[in-house]
Amino acid sequence: MKIGVVADDFTGASDIALTLAEGGMPTVQYVGVPKQAAGPDVQAGVVALKSRTAPVNEAISQSLHACDWLLEQGAEQIIFKVCSTFDSTDAGNIGQVTEALAERLGEDRVVVCPAFPENGRSIYQGYLFVKDQLLSESGMQNHPLTPMTDPDLRRVLARQTQWPVEHIPLSAVMSGVDSVAEAIAGDQRCMLIADAVRDEDLVTLGRALKGRRLMTAGSGLALGLPANFGIAPSDIPWVGSNGAGVVLSGSCSIATREQVANYRRVAPAQELDADEVVAGNYSLQALVEWVLKQEVPPLLFSSADPDVVKAAQAKHGRQAVASAIEELFANLAAALSQSGVRRIVVAGGETSGAVVSGLGVSGLEIGPRIAAGVPALKVVGQPLALALKSGNFGGPDFFVEALERLGNAS
Numbered sequence: 001m002k003i004g005v006v007a008d009d010f011t012g013a014s015d016i017a018l019t020l021a022e023g024g025m026p027t028v029q030y031v032g033v034p035k036q037a038a039g040p041d042v043q044a045g046v047v048a049l050k051s052r053t054a055p056v057n058e059a060i061s062q063s064l065h066a067c068d069w070l071l072e073q074g075a076e077q078i079i080f081k082v083c084s085t086f087d088s089t090d091a092g093n094i095g096q097v098t099e100a101l102a103e104r105l106g107e108d109r110v111v112v113c114p115a116f117p118e119n120g121r122s123i124y125q126g127y128l129f130v131k132d133q134l135l136s137e138s139g140m141q142n143h144p145l146t147p148m149t150d151p152d153l154r155r156v157l158a159r160q161t162q163w164p165v166e167h168i169p170l171s172a173v174m175s176g177v178d179s180v181a182e183a184i185a186g187d188q189r190c191m192l193i194a195d196a197v198r199d200e201d202l203v204t205l206g207r208a209l210k211g212r213r214l215m216t217a218g219s220g221l222a223l224g225l226p227a228n229f230g231i232a233p234s235d236i237p238w239v240g241s242n243g244a245g246v247v248l249s250g251s252c253s254i255a256t257r258e259q260v261a262n263y264r265r266v267a268p269a270q271e272l273d274a275d276e277v278v279a280g281n282y283s284l285q286a287l288v289e290w291v292l293k294q295e296v297p298p299l300l301f302s303s304a305d306p307d308v309v310k311a312a313q314a315k316h317g318r319q320a321v322a323s324a325i326e327e328l329f330a331n332l333a334a335a336l337s338q339s340g341v342r343r344i345v346v347a348g349g350e351t352s353g354a355v356v357s358g359l360g361v362s363g364l365e366i367g368p369r370i371a372a373g374v375p376a377l378k379v380v381g382q383p384l385a386l387a388l389k390s391g392n393f394g395g396p397d398f399f400v401e402a403l404e405r406l407g408n409a410s
């Protein structure tokens, strides 16, 4: 293994796994820290955790455990994969986990760069933009678990770490590899938010990071890394899994809500109401039976507008409602797969974490892209294909495209 990734959620893990696989590295996504060694051919290992919203100490211990396993597999470089919208709260935990990993790896100066231009996430003057809007005006200010209300990543990160936070401006990045290397060099330990607005900027940063032990990043920064190991881009083979399909959507992000609205027009759909979920009023068996009798892959969704989400949270508590919905999706996925469903499209990072845990998956083979940041996935040892879609990724017809892609041969 050359590159090891500690990913703070499951959609994020498959996002960066796709970038590394497209970059030519045989890549496997692990679900949690494996008990056994990685296969001898794996060049990039991505350990998917569900630590993004975990308490700081738990996130640190899970991340260190993952890092240690990756180092044991021979990883020369560790990426702490965080969200391209820097999803976190003032309590953490990107800063604290970065500190802990840096101490473990003996790294004093850590570049932090969540930019992902292909999906509209760029960083300029330390501010994160989503397309043409500041992060805090992009809809992410309404996220159910990690509302992002401050677009200045230097301030956001400074609230999560004792380390000084510095900045690598776009002018330095555009000046090339040497100028970035100069900005990274220094005696004082710090985290450096790096500007990047184009893929070329990420490639420059990636080249300047050759030999560094740690970086904290979105999937974009991985664009430039395989080349540091002399590896060239390649096509990813795929043999799809045909059979019954379903879409499970627990994401309340803007892109997902549009995808839900569109898919409802062409397929049977059932909304899962948060109050009813918390009250335990849904029968798993009835939902499974409903899915199995549909001719077109149906949609089950709890995705709702911000005012509906806020009302449910005020009534039941933010974490309680999220956990109840995640548990229902996890149980549903397990029951559906046991009943013969072979293609599952999931929308939402936390939701994906719950679903994959419910399915009892240990590893995922990375297939070709369905959309930027979203690969087709094959479950190791099960006849099941998955798509784990980040809340804000994918075009308006993503669910149709994903179901088709999962079923097809490449």
Ligand SMILES: Nc1ncnc2c1ncn2[C@@H]1O[C@H](COP(=O)(O)OP(=O)(O)O)[C@@H](O)[C@H]1O
Residues within 6 Å of the ligand: 143, 144, 145, 250, 251, 252, 253, 256, 274, 302, 303, 304, 308, 309, 312, 313, 321, 322, 323, 325, 326, 347, 348, 349, 350, 351, 352, 389, 390, 391, 392
């Ligand atoms: N109707 C709802 N009310 C309150 N919380 C919800 C509702 N639907 C989903 N959630 C919760 O919101 C969170 C969405 O997060 P996630 O799945 O990561 O989506 P995204 O990828 O858009 O961030 C999950 O924890 C989910 O259980």
Ligand SMILES: O=C(O)[C@@H](O)C(=O)COP(=O)(O)O
Residues within 6 Å of the ligand: 009, 011, 012, 013, 015, 016, 082, 083, 084, 085, 087, 116, 218, 219, 348, 349, 350, 373, 389, 390, 391, 392
């Ligand atoms: O970097 C990204 O945006 C994604 O890879 C990611 O982490 C998405 O998280 P969710 O939006 O919570 O799915």
